[in-house]
Amino acid sequence: MAFLFYLLSGIALLSALMVVLSKSPINSVIYLIVCFLSIAGHYILLNAQFLAVVHIIVYTGAIMVVFLFVIMLLNLNKTNEPHKSVLTKFMAVISGGMLFLVLIAAAKGVNEMIVAKEFDANIGLVANLGKVLYTDYMIPFEASSVLFLSAMIGAVMLGKKDKK
Amino acid sequence: MENITSAIRIIPLEHYLFLCLALFSIGVIGVLFRRNTIVILMCIEMMLNSVNLLLAAFSSYRSDPSGQVFVFFIMVVAAAEVAVGLSILVMMKRNVDSIDINLLNKLKD
Numbered sequence: 656m657a658f659l660f661y662l663l664s665g666i667a668l669l670s671a672l673m674v675v676l677s678k679s680p681i682n683s684v685i686y687l688i689v690c691f692l693s694i695a696g697h698y699i700l701l702n703a704q705f706l707a708v709v710h711i712i713v714y715t716g717a718i719m720v721v722f723l724f725v726i727m728l729l730n731l732n733k734t735n736e737p738h739k740s741v742l743t744k745f746m747a748v749i750s751g752g753m754l755f756l757v758l759i760a761a762a763k764g765v766n767e768m769i770v771a772k773e774f775d776a777n778i779g780l781v782a783n784l785g786k787v788l789y790t791d792y793m794i795p796f797e798a799s800s801v802l803f804l805s806a807m808i809g810a811v812m813l814g815k816k817d818k819k
Numbered sequence: 820m821e822n823i824t825s826a827i828r829i830i831p832l833e834h835y836l837f838l839c840l841a842l843f844s845i846g847v848i849g850v851l852f853r854r855n856t857i858v859i860l861m862c863i864e865m866m867l868n869s870v871n872l873l874l875a876a877f878s879s880y881r882s883d884p885s886g887q888v889f890v891f892f893i894m895v896v897a898a899a900e901v902a903v904g905l906s907i908l909v910m911m912k913r914n915v916d917s918i919d920i921n922l923l924n925k926l927k928d
Contacts (some may be wrong), residue, residue, distance in 0.1 A: 657829045664838045671842055671865055675849035680857050687861050694872055701879040703887055710871075713894050718864065718901050725905050726857060729912050737854055737919055744852055751848030758840045765836055775882040787884045788891065799895045806899030813906040816913075 660700060667693040681732050688719050703779035835876040842869035856918040860904050867897045
């Protein structure tokens with residue numbers, strides 16, 4: 656089973672790199688979908704079945720389709736995008752790599768953080784998560800509905816043509 | 820089912836950490852690297868997803884369902900963020916007829 660983890664990680668990292676490097680935005684969207692599907696595979700490996708299904712529905716089914724719609728609607732699929740200077744690109748890679756190194760160094764010895772606890776394979780199931788969501792996290796859940804409403808109003812307001 | 824359950828016993832948590840940090844760094848590099856606004860939005864999505872995966876990993880290794888509930892909330896925030904971000908992008912395309920992020924530097928001066 657460890658083999659599956661490394662396979663999925665390789666796919667995720669490669670497709671994430673291709674999102675950054677590919678020339679046309681459509682290709683970036685396709686690679687990002689591949690990356691999200693491999694992350695859904697990771698969720699299944701982690702016994703988070705509900706999260707895997709929600710992830711596929713929300714990200715691959717909704718968000719990426721909206722991205723594709725916007726690209727096609729605005730006819731953005733041009734490959735002659737202006738590029739940043741070579742120096743800026745070089746500095747971007749250097750600073751990203753430095754961030755990676757710093758985070759790795761900061762996260763050393765994470766295994767001591769795990770409290771030895773009885774392993775429970777059922778925490779990722781809908782029944783268990785729903786119980787936690789509707790008892791402990793009731794107020795954040797209601798607040799997120801307000802967030803959705805405000806995001807919807809904001810999107811409509813921004814997308815409206817302003818009359819001169 | 821039992822085979823899948825045993826998977827997280829084999830793989831150390833550090834490997835999940837390395838994977839998620841690498842994904843996050845690739846997202847940061849993408850934001851700094853590209854000028855296309857839609858690719859920058861996609862890189863932000865990738866960073867949110869790497870954090871989601873790390874939260875789910877910690878939640879599974881500690882057998883604590885709170886982490887997975889947080890992942891659910893982050894998905895909610897990501898969906899709202901994409902709706903607003905893409906409508907800003909549509910407005911930008913309509914007003915300056917380009918999606919080059921370097922054109923939006925008027926706040927600087």
